[in-house]
Amino acid sequence: MTALLSLDRVSKTFTQGRHEVRAVDDVSLDVIQGECLAIVGESGSGKSTVANMILGIYPPTAGTIAFRGEALPAARTLAHRRAIQLVQQNPLSSLNPKRSIGASLRLPLDVHDLGPRAARAARVGVLLEEVGLPADYARRTPESLSGGQRQRVAIARALACQSDLVVLDEPTSALDVLVQARVLKLLNDLRKGRGLTYVFITHDLSVVRNIADRVAVFERGRLVELNPTETIFSDPHHPYTRRLIGAVPVVTADEVRLRDRLMENDNERA
Amino acid sequence: MTAPTLAIRDLTLGFRGWAGQVDVLHGISLHIMKGERVALVGESGSGKSVTARIVLGLLQQLKTARIGGLVAFEGQDLSTLSARQRHALRGTRMSMIFQDPTSSLNPVYRIGSQFHEVLKRAEPGISAADARRKAQAALADVAIPDPARALDSYSFQLSGGMNQRVMIAMALANEPSLLIADEPGTALDVTVQAQTLSLMRALVEKHHTSVLFISHNLGVVREFADRVYVIYKGRIVEHGRSADLFADPRHPYTRALLSAVPRITGGGIPEIDDVSESYFAPMVVHEGCGEPGEVG
Numbered sequence: 001m002t003a004l005l006s007l008d009r010v011s012k013t014f015t016q017g018r019h020e021v022r023a024v025d026d027v028s029l030d031v032i033q034g035e036c037l038a039i040v041g042e043s044g045s046g047k048s049t050v051a052n053m054i055l056g057i058y059p060p061t062a063g064t065i066a067f068r069g070e071a072l073p074a075a076r077t078l079a080h081r082r083a084i085q086l087v088q089q090n091p092l093s094s095l096n097p098k099r100s101i102g103a104s105l106r107l108p109l110d111v112h113d114l115g116p117r118a119a120r121a122a123r124v125g126v127l128l129e130e131v132g133l134p135a136d137y138a139r140r141t142p143e144s145l146s147g148g149q150r151q152r153v154a155i156a157r158a159l160a161c162q163s164d165l166v167v168l169d170e171p172t173s174a175l176d177v178l179v180q181a182r183v184l185k186l187l188n189d190l191r192k193g194r195g196l197t198y199v200f201i202t203h204d205l206s207v208v209r210n211i212a213d214r215v216a217v218f219e220r221g222r223l224v225e226l227n228p229t230e231t232i233f234s235d236p237h238h239p240y241t242r243r244l245i246g247a248v249p250v251v252t253a254d255e256v257r258l259r260d261r262l263m264e265n266d267n268e269r270a
Numbered sequence: 271m272t273a274p275t276l277a278i279r280d281l282t283l284g285f286r287g288w289a290g291q292v293d294v295l296h297g298i299s300l301h302i303m304k305g306e307r308v309a310l311v312g313e314s315g316s317g318k319s320v321t322a323r324i325v326l327g328l329l330q331q332l333k334t335a336r337i338g339g340l341v342a343f344e345g346q347d348l349s350t351l352s353a354r355q356r357h358a359l360r361g362t363r364m365s366m367i368f369q370d371p372t373s374s375l376n377p378v379y380r381i382g383s384q385f386h387e388v389l390k391r392a393e394p395g396i397s398a399a400d401a402r403r404k405a406q407a408a409l410a411d412v413a414i415p416d417p418a419r420a421l422d423s424y425s426f427q428l429s430g431g432m433n434q435r436v437m438i439a440m441a442l443a444n445e446p447s448l449l450i451a452d453e454p455g456t457a458l459d460v461t462v463q464a465q466t467l468s469l470m471r472a473l474v475e476k477h478h479t480s481v482l483f484i485s486h487n488l489g490v491v492r493e494f495a496d497r498v499y500v501i502y503k504g505r506i507v508e509h510g511r512s513a514d515l516f517a518d519p520r521h522p523y524t525r526a527l528l529s530a531v532p533r534i535t536g537g538g539i540p541e542i543d544d545v546s547e548s549y550f551a552p553m554v555v556h557e558g559c560g561e562p563g564e565v566g
Binding site: 042043147148176177178179180182185188207209211233244246247248250251252254258 | 313314430459460461463486487488489490492516517526527528530531532534535536537538539540541542
């Protein structure tokens with residue numbers, strides 16, 4: 001149980017003129033090596049701000065973020081950037097439309113100088129096959145792929161530089177439910193196979209239930225609950241967590257019973 | 271027996287392009303009785319939104335669209351109407367709510383003047399003062415706390431949930447008999463989405479409005495609709511009452527779709543094919559759900 005990444009009393013304040021917004025307020029949490037930690041919350045809860053700080057897009061206003069026990073500097077080194085990678089929500093806008101899939105995947109190999117130059121083209125093919133796409137897709141453009149295939153390419157790109165921590169920002173919310181199931185399966189298999197650590201940012205609690213080991217619930221920039229997934233869904237401690245679960249649209253009678261039970265507890269405690 | 275609010279029979283749609291014709295709808299039939307909430311559920315590209323656009327009479331104006339079959343609104347065949355007559359139906363007898371409320375409102379006009387425009391569709395001579403009074407009442411109906419202030423605001427000054435309520439109020443302002451809701455609330459947070467849906471449900475019940483509810487979210491459909499049509503690649507594959515269909519999905523595609531939805535009770539991520547020959551199996555119709563005028 002070693003912490004790969006730890007946030008220690010991290011805050012982020014955005015200032016616009018005289019107006020101040022406290023997007024993240026005094027958040028401390030550890031991401032354990034090999035786990036999938038879900039960060040959930042509504043829009044404006046600060047979950048994306050946390051992701052951006054982990055990635056080093058902007059530094060925290062206060063507090064420190066440590067990776068493998070060492071504080072991360074505001075200006076990240078190449079090694080940090082290699083270790084922490086991102087998969088975004090919309091793969092069509094995160095992949096360069098003018099660049100072939102192969103070139104997009106080759107770029108991180110060149111930037112981080114991984115492996116002998118001559119072997120990199122073959123490496124791209126292996127990466128594509130690892131995410132369930134044929135190796136000859138390297139010649140295609142993002143435009144010619146479906147949404148699910150594009151997201152697989154985005155995942156392959158995040159893995160290309162042998163990253164340790166992958167920040168997944170709503171990776172499946174733009175996908176159809178059948179495609180979502182397959183991409184989630186792939187993410188799960190890759191994590192186990194490669195020993196990856198995920199920070200999974202989403203607002204979809206039913207996805208969280210099936211992929212995360214622990215869940216951090218954010219409300220207006222504050223971390224209100226951090227517990228194992230089992231606990232969050234069987235005995236959520238914070239009323240906000242119960243409200244979130246209570247609002248999830250469900251498809252089976254079992255789920256309705258679970259939801260009703262949680263809402264009942266909420267009324268009793270209130 | 272009165273005519274259903276909406277009856278679609280053997281509707282086909284193709285787009286003629288440079289490489290020949292692309293068929294999008296392969297003969298779908300559906301009906302909505304007065305006051306009924308009917309959902310059309312399917313993945314992206316299955317033909318849900320084009321169906322809505324045909325009902326609104328928007329695709330008929332497109333030169334490349336080839337439309338066949340019958341669409342009857344309150345017993346009247348839409349293909350016999352002129353473009354002007356179809357235009358007159360929109361915003362008065364039928365109206366639509368879109369997925370993203372913020373982008374469907376014009377950011378350079380105040381909510382109040384946009385509301386006035388909407389009310390003018392039904393009553394061209396309505397005065398600004400009358401329109402404002404009506405709009406305030408309509409906004410109060412959708413539980414907007416300070417309607418006068420909302421009317422003086424621009425859409426970007428209101429939250430997504432507020433904008434969605436404004437859209438619902440506008441869509442129902444002229445008491446349409448058919449409301450088409452295309453993925454309403456998908457762009458909103460779950461808690462706000464749940465509130466918006468229950469609000470919409472209460473309002474359409476009160477006004478006996480028929481609703482064609484288009485969605486890819488099975489959970490939302492289950493909570494909102496009386497009857498469900500499942501559409502796959504331009505074909506209806508299953509049709510039944512919500513309770514029956516969700517308790518006992520019979521078509522292979524519906525089953526796959528349902529099992530792909532992650533459950534809050536857990537159970538992991540299922541192994542499912544995203545394409546399968548069995549998804550093209552013939553349509554399954556649940557008991558008592560035949561199209562009107564059909565045998566059985």
